[in-house]
Amino acid sequence: MELRQLKTFATTAQFLNFTKAAHHLGYAQSTVTSQIQGLESELGTMLFERLGKQIKLTKDGENLAIYATQILKLAAEAKDVISSSLTPKGTLTIGTAESLCTYRLPDVFKAFRSQYPNVELNIRFDICNDYRTHLRKNTVDIVFFLDVPCNEADLITHILNDEPMAVIAAPNHPLSQKQFIMPADLSGQALILTETGCSYRRLFESILTQAGVKPSSVLGVSSNEVIKKFVSDGWGIGFLPHITISNELAGGQLAALPWGGPPFVIKAQLIYHKEKWLSPALRAFIDIAVKTLQHAAI
Known part of the structure; x- marks a missing residue:
């Protein structure tokens, strides 16, 4: 398997559409089809079910998608490590809640992009229960979420502010x-x-x-x-x-409503896995996010 095949597969799995994947990658659609077919031939299985113009992942395709995402992220990290330049670059995948992304994070994104325009940011929305799973599978780099204070041994937590x-x-x-x-x-x-x-x-x-x-x-x-x-x-x-x-x-x-019941102890938090390699880009993003959000007021 080649990295370019895995990237094509992962992109197609994301869009579930060969045409959209080709457009995103800057390939001809025939190139996407050829790379997927080559991967299926090498693995001896079908990765997508093709139903007319609709496609969906097979079970083997779903399994490969998990590994492909991790392999591509590890390859990107290896490239950053070997690079002699310490200038933040590459891609960061950020998991967050809709409310934080809409009302708290725009200032963070703006400050980061103005300083590090060569870093690509991907934002992923999920339900709260999934955030820790994605961190442990290394499918996201960092997560912003609202919850009672997180205190889990394998995760690094920055409490940013109270969220009324x-x-x-x-x-x-x-x-x-x-x-x-x-x-x-x-x-x-x-x-x-x-x-x-x-x-x-x-x-x-x-x-x-x-x-x-x-x-x-x-x-x-x-x-x-x-x-x-x-x-x-x-x-x-x-x-x-x-x-x-x-x-x-x-x-x-x-x-x-003037709530008189028990208090809601909800904190805005930034978390990442303690074994996560902090690339120059990720370290810079964490620094800017903490500085921007830590004492944020309504």
Whole structure:
């Protein structure tokens, strides 16, 4: 197997489309097809199922995709190590939550790109439960996420700042008229929360469960913007980082309920694997991120 074949395979596995993969790589589509066929011939298996114009990974293809990603990352690291130049370059893959990427990280990206324009940044969104797995498989270089403080022996954690949370409702919701809200007030209420596996949804549901609260329904939504829209339309009660709703609070589309229950100890954190090789690019990115975010205010 050649690295160029693995890169072509990994790109095709990402797009699940030969034409898009060819365009991304700057190849003719016939070149992509030829390299994939050569790889399949060498391995003696089919890597993609072809159903008309649609393709999908076979089981062997899914397995190879995991290894291909790691091999390509290791090859890039080896190239950086051997290079005599200490100038940050190459590619960084960053895992992050939507809320942090939208409201906290733009200043980090801007500062980093202005200093190191030759470093390519790839941003990956996943649910919170997957972040540690990706770090341990070396499929991402670094992760930004919201959670209670991470304290795992194989991970390096930088606590960046407290991330205030808000229980939200439509301004005309009956609960918005109360002086303070306790968990019991949410019994029988419809909840509109982030997807299952999200750290702060898990914390919020844990608080309600300990208080014996049973909502009438729970709707899981993967988009903060959709959650805000549904809550403002009166569909139910939401729970989001305060920074994501500041504009809607100021504009009167949402109301932050005066929470009187247990505190939400959620921290914005930067984590990476303790055995991760810190390339010049990754080290520079960590330094800029910590300096920019550590004491960030709403």
